[in-house]
Amino acid sequence: MDKLVITGNGPLEGEIVISGAKNSALKLMVACLLTDEPLVLSRMPNLADTRFLSELLASLGVEVYWPKGESTCHLNAASLKTTIAPYEQVRKMRASFNVLGPLLAREGHATVSLPGGCAIGARPVDLHLQAFEAMGADIVIEEGYVKAAAIRGLKGADIEFPFPSVGATEHTMLAATLAKGTTRIKNAACEPEIQDLADCLNAMGANVSGAGISTITIEGVEKLHGHKHTVMADRIEAGTYAMAVAATGGNVLLKDAPVEGLTAMIEHLEKAGVSAKIEDGGLRIQRGEGRLQPVDVDTKPHPGFPTDLQAQFMALMSTADGVSTIRENIFENRFMHVPELARLGAKIQIRGNEATVTGVEKLKAAQVMATDLRASVSLVIAGLVADGETTVSRVYHLDRGFERLEEKLSACGATIHRASE
Ligand SMILES: CC(=O)N[C@H]1[C@@H](OP(=O)(O)OP(=O)(O)OC[C@H]2O[C@@H](n3ccc(=O)[nH]c3=O)[C@H](O)[C@@H]2O)O[C@H](CO)[C@@H](O)[C@@H]1O
Numbered sequence: 285m286d287k288l289v290i291t292g293n294g295p296l297e298g299e300i301v302i303s304g305a306k307n308s309a310l311k312l313m314v315a316c317l318l319t320d321e322p323l324v325l326s327r328m329p330n331l332a333d334t335r336f337l338s339e340l341l342a343s344l345g346v347e348v349y350w351p352k353g354e355s356t357c358h359l360n361a362a363s364l365k366t367t368i369a370p371y372e373q374v375r376k377m378r379a380s381f382n383v384l385g386p387l388l389a390r391e392g393h394a395t396v397s398l399p400g401g402c403a404i405g406a407r408p409v410d411l412h413l414q415a416f417e418a419m420g421a422d423i424v425i426e427e428g429y430v431k432a433a434a435i436r437g438l439k440g441a442d443i444e445f446p447f448p449s450v451g452a453t454e455h456t457m458l459a460a461t462l463a464k465g466t467t468r469i470k471n472a473a474c475e476p477e478i479q480d481l482a483d484c485l486n487a488m489g490a491n492v493s494g495a496g497i498s499t500i501t502i503e504g505v506e507k508l509h510g511h512k513h514t515v516m517a518d519r520i521e522a523g524t525y526a527m528a529v530a531a532t533g534g535n536v537l538l539k540d541a542p543v544e545g546l547t548a549m550i551e552h553l554e555k556a557g558v559s560a561k562i563e564d565g566g567l568r569i570q571r572g573e574g575r576l577q578p579v580d581v582d583t584k585p586h587p588g589f590p591t592d593l594q595a596q597f598m599a600l601m602s603t604a605d606g607v608s609t610i611r612e613n614i615f616e617n618r619f620m621h622v623p624e625l626a627r628l629g630a631k632i633q634i635r636g637n638e639a640t641v642t643g644v645e646k647l648k649a650a651q652v653m654a655t656d657l658r659a660s661v662s663l664v665i666a667g668l669v670a671d672g673e674t675t676v677s678r679v680y681h682l683d684r685g686f687e688r689l690e691e692k693l694s695a696c697g698a699t700i701h702r703a704s705e
């Protein structure tokens with residue numbers, strides 16, 4: 285197992301190129317199952333999650349050509365070997381569950397392990413399954429597997445979600461492209477990754493409108509075809525580096541940052557006293573002398589403040605000049621980073637879904653442990669401003685979603701390296 289060793293040593297300066305978005309890439313990859321022609325994805329992030337999904341797709345019969353380290357991935361699902369995704373593969377990564385809808389739409393049946401909960405919450409998939417049932421699928425859950433069948437094909441339906449779920453919106457959209465008739469998703473999630481998926485599906489011959497607003501309409505088509513698509517840049521990676529610079533001080537251009545998807549984060553950073561300027565080709569983050577101002581945060585579905593940046597913002601507020609309140613409204617257990625930040629000297633109290641952060645002047649290095657993907661990077665941010673040498677263990681959580689993190693931060697002057705535990 286790897287760990288990261290970080291020495292807090294002052295401002296970051298330079299440029300960081302933002303990679304393709306994990307949360308878009310994973311859904312784009314499963315879209316290959318909807319066609320027997322090649323889907324070529326460029327700006328693919330080399331991550332544990334995307335590599336893992338490519339292995340699952342290969343086990344279903346997809347020809348995958350994605351040489352190590354390269355950012356273009358060729359997927360060809362001309363013929364499929366099986367429509368079963370076993371527990372071992374879905375257990376390791378929740379997004380694997382997204383093969384269900386495309387397999388069901390194309391082959392009329394699929395058996396996919398339930399993904400189960402994870403560190404941040406129980407994360408049921410009831411809304412996904414209700415949508416497929418509304419589209420005419422018979423669904424049985426047996427021995428931890430979802431067995432879905434739509435022998436005469438899926439049919440369009442009106443689906444209204446009780447709250448906007450990103451995964452259920454994308455999954456329904458994927459399956460509905462090949463359904464007979466019109467599907468309307470009301471109270472759909474509006475995250476930018478949904479728009480990226482819709483753009484790719486439309487270029488493959490689908491008929492999706494309204495992605496990015498709360499009602500999405502999908503007119504089913506007979507067949508989709510191949511396409512070459514560039515994965516959108518990762519707004520969560522960009523937001524994370526923005527907070528790293530805000531924490532350490534300095535001046536960094538986040539090249540290719542998808543600024544339209546970062547409005548809420550930019551507003552919060554500016555309130556904290558950090559300059560975030562949209563420039564040609566990216567977002568420039570600059571913080572001068574003086575302490576950060578405390579800012580309250582409420583995580584919300586897009587366009588609100590993203591839950592995937594909550595832990596990083598908490599690390600930032602740990603050294604603000606005053607008290608801030610952070611409310612997590614999306615996942616019921618997304619404060620696993622709090623005891624670890626406390627080991628670095630942060631003063632945080634939790635009551636239900638609310639964390640009260642009393643900023644301290646200085647954090648102090650310690651040995652800490654990553655508990656989930658975004659929690660792990662919040663510890664890196666805290667380590668960059670702590671006095672002394674911090675080690676973050678269980679870095680495999682971080683490797684799910686951050687491409688070459690040490691390299692990108694080191695290039696801007698951070699002292700960070702990877703070592704074996
Ligand atoms: C791979 C990916 O894209 N992951 C993102 C996706 O996760 P994911 O798609 O899992 O998140 P959802 O938007 O679906 O989840 C939101 C809330 O709805 C609940 N829920 C969801 C589905 C369902 O059938 N029933 C149900 O109760 C979840 O437990 C959670 O409390 O969106 C989240 C919210 O922006 C992000 O934090 C994740 O990084």
Ligand SMILES: C=C(OP(=O)(O)O)C(=O)O
Binds near residue numbers: 307378402592657658
């Ligand atoms: C929670 C996340 O991912 P996943 O939904 O894949 O667990 C995340 O990207 O922060």
